[in-house]
Structures are given as C-alpha cells and as structure tokens.
Amino acid sequence: xxxxxxxxxxxxxxxxxxxxxLGNPSDVYNGKALSFxxxxxxxxxxxxPSPELLIQPHPHHDLVAFPxxxxxxxxxxxxxxxxxxxxxxxxxxxxxxxxxxxAGLFDLVSRLQSEGYYGGVRLLMAICKVFxxxxxxxxxxxxxxxxxxxxxxNIPRQAGLSGSSAIVCAALNCLLDFYDVRHLIKVELRPNLxxxxxxxxxxxxxxxxxxAQVYGGLVYMDFSKEHMDKLGHGIYxxxxxxxxxxxxxxxxxxxxxxxxxxxxxxLDGRRALLQKDYTELARLMSRNFDLRRExxxxxxxxxxxxxxxxxxxxxxxxxxxxxxGGAVVALCPDGEAQVELLxxxxxxxxxxxxxxxxxxxxxxxxELTSLSTC
Numbered sequence: 001x002x003x004x005x006x007x008x009x010x011x012x013x014x015x016x017x018x019x020x021x022l023g024n025p026s027d028v029y030n031g032k033a034l035s036f037x038x039x040x041x042x043x044x045x046x047x048x049p050s051p052e053l054l055i056q057p058h059p060h061h062d063l064v065a066f067p068x069x070x071x072x073x074x075x076x077x078x079x080x081x082x083x084x085x086x087x088x089x090x091x092x093x094x095x096x097x098x099x100x101x102x103a104g105l106f107d108l109v110s111r112l113q114s115e116g117y118y119g120g121v122r123l124l125m126a127i128c129k130v131f132x133x134x135x136x137x138x139x140x141x142x143x144x145x146x147x148x149x150x151x152x153x154n155i156p157r158q159a160g161l162s163g164s165s166a167i168v169c170a171a172l173n174c175l176l177d178f179y180d181v182r183h184l185i186k187v188e189l190r191p192n193l194x195x196x197x198x199x200x201x202x203x204x205x206x207x208x209x210x211x212a213q214v215y216g217g218l219v220y221m222d223f224s225k226e227h228m229d230k231l232g233h234g235i236y237x238x239x240x241x242x243x244x245x246x247x248x249x250x251x252x253x254x255x256x257x258x259x260x261x262x263x264x265x266x267l268d269g270r271r272a273l274l275q276k277d278y279t280e281l282a283r284l285m286s287r288n289f290d291l292r293r294e295x296x297x298x299x300x301x302x303x304x305x306x307x308x309x310x311x312x313x314x315x316x317x318x319x320x321x322x323x324x325g326g327a328v329v330a331l332c333p334d335g336e337a338q339v340e341l342l343x344x345x346x347x348x349x350x351x352x353x354x355x356x357x358x359x360x361x362x363x364x365x366x367e368l369t370s371l372s373t374c
Contacts, residue, residue, distance in 0.1 A: 010048035011177055015039035016359040017161035018212040019249070019322040019329045022288055023221075023266025027206035030225045033264030034270060035212035038249065043153040043166035045124070047174035049091040049145060051254030054315065055124050056150040082241050084320050120151045120167050125169045126197040131175045134185070134193055149174070153307065159251045160323030161208040167296035168194045169213040187367050188233040190214045207234065209323065219240050220270045224293035238361050238368065243273040247356045248339070250308050250319070250346055251327035282333045288318040301325060311349045315341035329356070 016037035023033030066094060068080040082356035128149075135142055149171060155163035156272040172194060176182040185193075209232070213223050218241045238317040265284050272280040289309055293301060303324040314317035314328040316338055330353075346353040361368070 001315070007194050007236065010046060011174050012044060012046045013164040013170045013173035013177070013215045014044045015173070015196060015362075016216065017155045017163065018209050019161070019247075019356070020208060021267035022320075024208055024288075024321075024323065025292070026263035026266070027221065027223050030228065032223065032224050032266035033208045033221045033263075034218070034266045034273070035221070036244065037207055037212055037216050037259065037359040038161070038216040039156045039359040040354070041161060042359075043120075043151060043155060043163065043170050045167065045170035045174050047147050047148060047149055047171075047178050050148040050184055051146060053128075054148040055121050055128075056148060057121050058119060064277065066372040072200040074337060081373045090359055103177065110244060112159070121143075122236070123164055123167045123170050123197070124143075124149050125173045126200040126331055127194070130193050130200065131172060135179075135181065136137070138184075140181055140184050142181070147178060156251055156253075156327070159326035160321055161251075161327055163201065165194055165198060165209050166213055169210065170198050172197075186235060187214065187363060187371060188231070192233060201374035210235050214362075217360050218244060218273075218358065220266065232270055236371070237270075238363070238371075239273065241269070241358045241360060243276065244358055245276075245278045245331060245333075245363075246339075247319075247358075248330040248332065248342060249322070249327060249356050250312060250330055250351050250353045252304050252308065252351055257351075261294075262288065277330065278333055282331045284321045285329070285331055286318040292321065307349065308351055311345050311351065312342060315345050317342050 016039065018037050021034040021036060023031055024035075049313055063088070091354050110235060134140075146294050150171070151167050153163060153167060155161050157163060159286075169190075171189060176190075176261060191207050191214050193208055194210040194214070194222045195205060207223060208221060212219055213341060215236060215238055219237040220237040220239055221234050222236075227234050234372060248360070265288050269284050271283065272278070298306060302325055305321065307326045309319045309321075312328065313333075317330045319328045321327070322329050332342055343353055
C-alpha cells in the first residue's frame, strides 16, 4: 500500500529547450532579449517520496561503469589506430580474462574525451542546495520529507539550447510542488534560483535562458539596471506565440568538430513581432549574428557554427545562434520555395534541419496574474 502511495505522489515536471531569438548575449549586461521554448526538445525530472534523499544518475548521461579507461576519456583517431595495434598485441599476449583488464583503461578514456565530466546529477544537487537555502533565508517552512530525483533529456548536447538549465528548471518545479511552496516563490525570482544553482558549478551565463524556461512560450525580457536593482529581477512579458513566423532549427549532430545595439535588437524585434513584420525580423536576426561575430571573433564562434549560419544565408534565409553556438535558428521570409532550398543546402552540408514547434507558456493563469506590471 505504501508503494502505491509513493507512485501516486510522484511528480514529473518538464522544461523545454530555448532559442534566443534576439538580443543575446545582452542579458549579461542589463540588455534586452526575445526568446522562446521549443516543444520537440525538453528535459524531464521525476520526484517521488523515499525514505532517504537520493539523486539517481542517468543511465547514459551519468555513466559510472565503462568497458575500459580510454572509453571513458575518449581518444583521437591516431590514438584509436594505436589502440587497434595495442589490442592485437593483447590478443597474442593475454588470456581472455586478462584481455578484459588490459583493455579497460582505453574504454574509460574514450568517454571523457567526447562527453566531458558533466552529467545531470551535479545540476540536481545544486538546485536542491539553492532551493533549500532560499527557503531558509526567506522563512519558508519545508516539511521534513525525503525524495528521490531522477531525470531524462533529449536536448542535443553542446547545441546552445540550454539543456543544463532545462534540467535545473524542471527539478525546481518538482521541489516547488513537492513542498507546496510554489505560491511563496515569485515567478520572476525563479530564474535567479536556477542561475544561482548553475553558478554553484562554475557555469557562467545570464538570466535569459532561465526566464524563457520558467515562463515557456515566447517572452520579451528587459534586464535594465534600474529594474534589476529595484526588483531583484527584470521585467518579463509573455507574448502570443502565434506572432512568430515559421522558424527552422539547424544543428550539427557532432558539435565538437557592441552591446547596446544588440539589446536594442530585442526591443525592435518585439515591435516587429507585434506588427508581424517578418522582413524586419529577418533583418534583425542577421544583424544580431553579425554583431556577435564582431564582438567575439571567428575563433571564439567556431568554424562549424559559422558554417551553419552561412549555409542558411546561402539560400537567402536569415539566421543566428540559438544561444552561444551549436545550433542556429533560421527564418525563410520568401516562403516554401526557400524552405526547400534550406533543407537541401543543410543536407548537403551535413546538418540536421527541422521546423520549430514553439512550446506554449507553462505558467498557470494565477501565476500570469501575479506577474509584475511595472
């Protein structure tokens, strides 16, 4: 009976990948931004009551068992050739039992080289700490109950779609509902908690991604210093997702291979969306990428990221990074014929392209009503 009760009390919350449409990266210096969430890519966190507090590793993203050390760390091609020769030597020298031991280190190395040291467990731990500290500091009482957290995600890695903050956002939503304190922590402050959790792990970022994922849908954000100092957060305005034209996401399956003007783009983009002036929106998107390129340079942006933008531009589409690189969002203002050209060009270049389905707002009517009106 107790087990059945735990199942009934289990929570599952989802947060979506986000696309920075205009204004990024001005959110880190009191700028403005327009972002929206994508329905096809999301992170899901599940919370169920348990006798002890447990953070469950993901079977793929948090692997702790490997065939060998090089598989964990990851190795370049020339080392793979060496490994092949090494394994031939092992076949000659060792019996079956010792072959497995000798190969072990190579397998461990392989994983770390390609995936890094990162998984979702550290993210879940960080938001638990930040959430608890926030509640203590603000006299929010929490029931003395334990839980087990687990997660899953289909957000492409290293694609600039805010996969890490999606996991943190979904976990925060689980904690808010498990402890029944959603009404005690303002919607506008929740992105701050998510960012604080990521800062615990040394992740350097701004609030834009976290706002988009907390609110869902299409959001205009104003991070002016006046608002941040007075309110502790920016002014965030949900917009009708139907204002958006058809947009396309381009990303590489193997992503490893001046500021005031950027902020102004988001303000101008909001106006263009409200007027459904998609020609102007396309111009602003292209300008956003050009400014980012001027600010950071090609070495920082990366050749694959630049190529994705240039492939879209080669058919007359406008495009820009969805975040800091790894994927781009493209707009085809000339319609279906241009869309077909975009698909063909991306296929020839080896990139994945798909039409974006924008996720709706995830806020309840009560939460929308509670938003700041200043």
